[in-house]
Amino acid sequence: MRHICYVVLLLGYPLFVHVTIINWFDSNYLHDKEATEDFLQDPTFWSVSKIHFRSSKILTVTVTSLNNRVWNDTVADLIQEMYKHLNIPIILTYFKAFETYPGRSLHPISLDYVREYPPESYHSYLIISHSEMNTYLYTYDSTSYPQYEWTSRDNYLILTILHSSWHAGGTTDMYGSTFLNLWTKYQVLNVITIVKYMDICNKQSDIMVYDFFETNGVINVTPEQVAELPRSYLERTWNLKGYSVRVTMLHSFPNAVFNCRSLKKCSYEGRDWEVLRNLATYMNFTPVISQPRDGKGLGYKTESVFTGSLGDLVYKRVDISANERYIKDYDADIEFTMPAFYTQQLVVIVPKAQRIPWWRAMSECFTFHFWVCLLAVFLVTTVVWYVLRRLSEKVSFLTNAVDTMAVFLTMSLSFLTKISALSQRLLIASCLFFSLVVMCLFQSSLLDTVAHPRFQPDIDTLQKLDKTGLPIITLDRNLLDTFNESLALRNLADRLQHQDVSEDALLHQIANHRNACMLTSKGEALWFLGKFPNKLHIVSESPREYFVSYMIPKGSPYATRIHNLLGKMSQAGLVRKWDVDASYRLQLKALREGRANLQDTGNAKVFAFFDFQFSFLVWAVGVAVGTVVFLLERCFA
Template sequence: MTRVLFIVLLHDFLACFGHTYSFRELHVDGRRDGIGGDIDDKSFRILTKCFFNNAQYITLIYIVDNLQSEVVTDISTELTGFFHHRIQIPIKTFYELKDATTYNFNVPSDNRRDVLFITENINSLIQYLDKNQINITQWTATDNFFIIYIKSLKTRLYPNDYEVEYGELFQIIWTRYKILKVLILDNRRSSRFWHKTGTDIVTFNPFLKVGNIRGMVQLYSITDINIVCQRLDHLVDDLHGYPIGVTIFTAYPYAVPIRSKQMDSKSYGGVDGNSMNVAAQFMNFKPIIHRPKDKVKFGYKTEEGTYVGSIGDIVYGKSDIAFNSHYIRNYDNAEIQFVVPPVIYDAIVILVPKSQLIPRWMDLFECFSLTELFFLLGFYIISVCFSIFIKRYLGATINIYETVRIAVGILKMFLTIPIAGTKQLTSFSERIFVSSCLLVGVLIVTAIQVTLVTEISSPNYYPDINTLEQLEESGLPISTSYQNLVDIFNYSDSPIMTSLAKKVRLESNNYGIKERIAHKMDYAAVTTLSNAQHFLKRYTGPSDNPLLHAVRETPRGYFLSYVVPKHSPYVRHLNYVISVLIESGLVKKWNADQFWEHRLAVGHNHTRAEKSKLYAYSMNDLQTAFFVLASGLSCGVVAFIVEMMVAFKLFSWDG
């Protein structure tokens, strides 16, 4: 809600009155008020509707040196009746009935209301603004100042005189409160505060330059009301190269420094860097880039109650915009707001040590899962039973020896081992069945060969940690280098989340923890999904095998956006720029470009490493095949010994 500060300045118009203070809320009944033709003028209605279109109520504040209650009452009645009947907005009134050197009232901040000041002269208003730094009435950058200045002297000011008359007030309002919409109605040529030929409109554009000084006082006539309203609504469309403080630092993958001799050393790419460049071009401002002096990146609230990092830069006015994507969350009630819509979404993941490689000799047992083995066994048993059924149907006698012979025959067909006795298949049904078994055997043997080759040629690992429950059972302490991620497990009361929350530790050395996870395997770390890909590629073993693993189950995720001070004058246009970038698909495009650039860089490094050191297969890579061969030979030897023993006994019995 845009708040409008409406100031009426009455110079040499009010006389002295007593020293009291009061607060009242004025309600106007259904009677027709005696509103003068000046206030009821059509152009005045257009101007007030232009400024007060978002207000739910108006607060009147009178600050005068010599007060006449009759005059205040008349003005209050006229303005109240006008706003109630013509604009349909209720009014609350504060007024100070004493010398305007001290101010005892404090107007509460409320983004639902607009504010109307009535004061005797410019100096009284400036003095009030100076004293207000102690009284702390929270005027914000989204407030608007509408000033009506009436002076009984019918003297005419030249354009340069307006700069002298109002320049100081304009500069105070802009530099102290960053308030953009400031308008003064100057009526020194008329006895009434609104006159078509005797009223001048004075505005201020803080972005235009007069010589070497920023800020230009501009003069309009009453007939230019529509132009004035339009220009005041579009002041931020063109900042005319105005310098704006920007906090941005290297944060992969969204803010990546561009290293090029043709470009500024402080240029950035990625989503954040490109968004900053487009916003600077679209709004025509000059970004004054700096990094947090305390060397804390994203920032947080310390135990002493102060803010550090980029959040501190925004809270304490060191920067106007933080162009690093921040998590959209509550930063301990910091006076900040986020650019909307969010730029991107990123999940929080946990990096853990990669599981150990399975020994080569165990590859054979990893070829098929238990379900697949049971399926093959069941299919084999059904085939044997079906063969026995056919034999019985054809009238053959089935005993234990015949059953074993059939089972061995089916097994040979499944393994594509040459079989004898196919000429004995006199039945057409037997031939079809045997043909089917031979075809199935070819498929099974081919699948086994492909699986064996795949298992032998690629590394196999023990099961990784892929759920938060498994992470809790592992007992690994969890580290993070960002204060804002310490509470990632605190959003749930489940026993697993509570246990994980107790294991989170704050560490300053982010890359040192990743090294420890990769090599010592005694820690876990919190990171984002976008950064996880970088770490997985960075930490690899001698054979390019990964040393880190990202847990598939994520504890939570955040939308990310840019940070500005609360009630920033630039936030509305930044919202528009970012929404256009998102809707046009440029944000996704920049994010994808950065991903592929990193992938190509990693691939280039790997190519160079492969050229420098070619890898050849060794006997160690084929040890599984030799284990299988040794097992087969051993079984064959055992079977041969058993056959010799059986044959020896049979011969001995015959003798």
Template sequence: MKEVIGIFVAFLIIKSSTTENQKTNEIIEKFINSSNRTVTFVSIDESITNTSMLINQHLLTPKHLLQLKSSSLKNCSNYANVDFYENEITLTKFQAYSKLEDILYLLEFSDFLIFTPSKFIASILKCIVQPMSRYLIIVTTMPILETSSITHMLNSTWIDNGALKIFILLYDKVITFNPFHRNDDGSFGKLNTFVVSFKSSETGFKNLNGYPLRVELFPATYTMARVKGVMKSVDDFHGPDSDVAKTMKEVLNATMILIKNDGAKFGFRSPNGTFTGALKSIQDRRSDVAFVTFFIKDYETQSIEFSAPVYSDDLCLIVKKAERIPQFMMPLITFDKSLWVALGLFCIFGVTIWSIIRLLNNKIYTTIGVKRIEFNLPSHIAKMSAAAQYFQIFIDSFILVVNAPLRRFPRVQSERIYTATVCMLSLNIIAIFQSGLATCYLHPMFYRNIETLEQFADSQLKIVIKYPAMMTDIFPEDSSALFHTLYTRMVLMPIPNLNMINITNDMNMAGVTRKTTLKVQKEEDLVHIIPECPRTYHLSYIIPRHWVLAEELNMIILDLKKAGLINKWIEDVNFRMKLETSRSHPPEPNQRSLQVDDLMLSFMILGVGSAVGLLLFIIEFCYMKHEHKMFEYLP
């Protein structure tokens, strides 16, 4: 007999030397040799007594030997579906077991050779069987079950936990179940009989003969209903997920039955440990596959598996988009703050330089008449003190900086050279200012958006999440100090159909979403996505644990990715959304007429200047009137 590493082999020698017993021994030997896993022997109510079970000296001693009382099979739950997520059983080695609970961990790592009376077969299928292991059930007592009873039991086992690798020995024949065989009456399921062989029903996975696969599909990121509100079959959807489902349907010749979601869509784990949505459907095997993409991460259950990755996506923060800068503020933001400060300092510096030049020239031109001619001063200014002349220099300097016409240009060459230089500089500044101002009016400008997580941390905004699982999905508490700070900002709002767009805009809080979601749902322009996304995930479909068609599904996904079809389907959705957006929200024209709001600052300056001028006029008028009265009373 072939020795296989990790396989505990035992050989049963029946005392009787009849032909039937010889064939039974041969079948047992072939079952053990065809297994690449540990083989566990199970005897119900000492169906095989210790005296009748002999071990060949040249074989390994079996380390997994279970003698069960039939009472342990009564009222048992299906251990194959027990979720050991929170209390995994460490693999240990025992010489023998007396309780069913002692071999729970073997369900994942062992094949089973079971000796049992016929009346306990149904209980064994309920308590022990799970999809990954193989089972050879040898009936030790009469009566042998009818074919119809075996078909019913194996079909129920297939529906309940998806197990197919079950072989029942009837005389010299091995019986197994093929659920994908289509009968003449349209039903599915047939017993296959082999003579001393262990061919699995998996040979029929390439053609399911129209077998109904229960799939879950609902509107998601890349999946949309063709007609709003009509979602009765897979054909009522379009997008890459539905296209993968349709491809699987064609390749395997299957029928897709759409399972209605409970309203929780993807679902999550509740505090009491129960699941909702698609997660619950897959865990309960109510669905065979959910053709909606899930993040490949820990969902705190071992009852589901992931398919091959379909694509990847970023998990990002969204915040309220920066508001548009009012048009009347455009003249102020044409230059940066530092440039405005530089211009102000230049004005002060220019006044100082011109004042120094004038001070030096005053030593050359000493008489009032010469000063009035050379400095081109009004007669009343020339007669006033030096402070009045310097004040006039201050006013003329600002006139030059804004490129306004200077009423009186000095005749002194040194001052002419200086004023000409200032005029050239102010000409460039005004030209740049006017061109920048025109650009601001033609192209709307906005305040700065938040671009990094550090800037977001400084904003003190709260982060709204819809599911408790997102608490660690985006910001693990045990990561960097920045992530820990942002983790403490998260606020849970478990509200169905929570609209993150309204949350960010109306409540001025941040939200969490997939990067592609806003792009596909035509909401990309309504909020701002912080470019620095904290997490990137691969996404795939979820299936029941050890689903028999998992390999076929993975091969279909990988072939579609290799051919570039999934990326093509994704781009088709993006193009369709952009086309719909351009039709419903046509772009604004590049040119538009200026409105009163655009020139509000100019009118405000005009109004303030007019008010100040009027006030000064009233003051001067009152002053001159008062002076005129004083001259009337002089002798």
């Protein structure tokens, strides 16, 4: 009997243990299943997701992989319920693997189809994680999919599900680090974190948001308060609450003039500064103005590296570039603010045409046809008067020609009053009236030539500029492609070069040495002409014309708000007013700097010896010829 009991015990104990273990696992599984069902029936997550994803047209769900049956079952049931509640296309991703969730009523979604939706909060992301550390590491990796497609315009919801079978405890500080990751790496603002506790805590869930601008910390909210939170990134950027926004701004004429009245009182003047100041006022941020770290000014691209303020934008060291820039392809991850205020022409500054010599200026007072007619009238008059005088007196032809010249020059001749022949009197009277009119016109033209110097024709076309052979210098490397799009301007493109020199040095070279020309904007060119009057000229034909605007990093969370405010400033006429005010101030400054060379035609001109050098030259030639004739007369007397 005892042996029979041993046999029964040996056979029954393993079965008993097996059944006990199965019952234990089944009870745990049933308990976990109940916890999952309780979570799916919990209204907290669904109310938050409906509010947060209300404007979404597509949802990307990212699930962290975990070899756990409870986790996989919970996530699978959650995805099914998500599709039923939201009724929008869902893309399911596990880390780097991309796949479409195979729901019965869900059609395959392609990336091209997804990108048809506009980026203004139409694409939302749900991150489902099993620990706060896993969420932090996932957001830290910005090179994987879909992290590299995250933008500040989308809505984000992080769901962290904690269970005793996989959660080993953690720190709440990790949630704040995750929020900071999203802000510093992706500029994401509209994000909510929900922590769901399954069988490890008395409470059911926590809802957390982050105040990026005021307290810079994690804030716990209740489900009732979620409806009062900003529903998009645009609402969050409406009031930045004094947040420090990094701005790069350079001294640039005529829109950003840096002035220092004392060592501690330095500020900018001009339209760019007024725009920045008003943006800071209405968005309620504190601008922190800095210069490019490398000192390369506006910046440019060298191979794969960006420099200057352009590099600060690309590498997101600043939030706004407050200097106007041409809207063109810089091959960089930047955006332009809208609307563009106006267009700016690119022009070429060349040396002013040389002054016409006095003798040539006087000869050009009348046309060649007039000079021929005047000579013909003089010859006919000389011959006719010679014939009439020979009838009554003996006179040589040379003497008669000199007397006729004196009459045409309205000189006083004593013998004219002694002429008795009526025919000669009529001839002399008509000649005197003719010469009076001609000499008055000649003297007035001569006075106008002296008072208003005349110059040779200026270079007004790119074709004439090409014929000069002058090198074209620009101070902005981004303008080296100005002449590239036209085959007719190939010679100009070959002569275009960049130099790291100051504006004043280059302008002095153009004005004084006349051996170069400068490519710049028309606004700056007009300012330069005021500093160097009658020495520089702007070629009328413009090679390019760009819209101008400001630069911000690609995907900036402030973009839409800035676009809105700039549009209001432009429509209200404020931008035009600031331009006019800056132009007036700079014109006064240009007049002060260029008054030594400025020739003001509105006031009386003080003549100098240079203005009458031709007259003195004629007098000297006349005295020299008279002296020679006098000596010849004395020798042959």
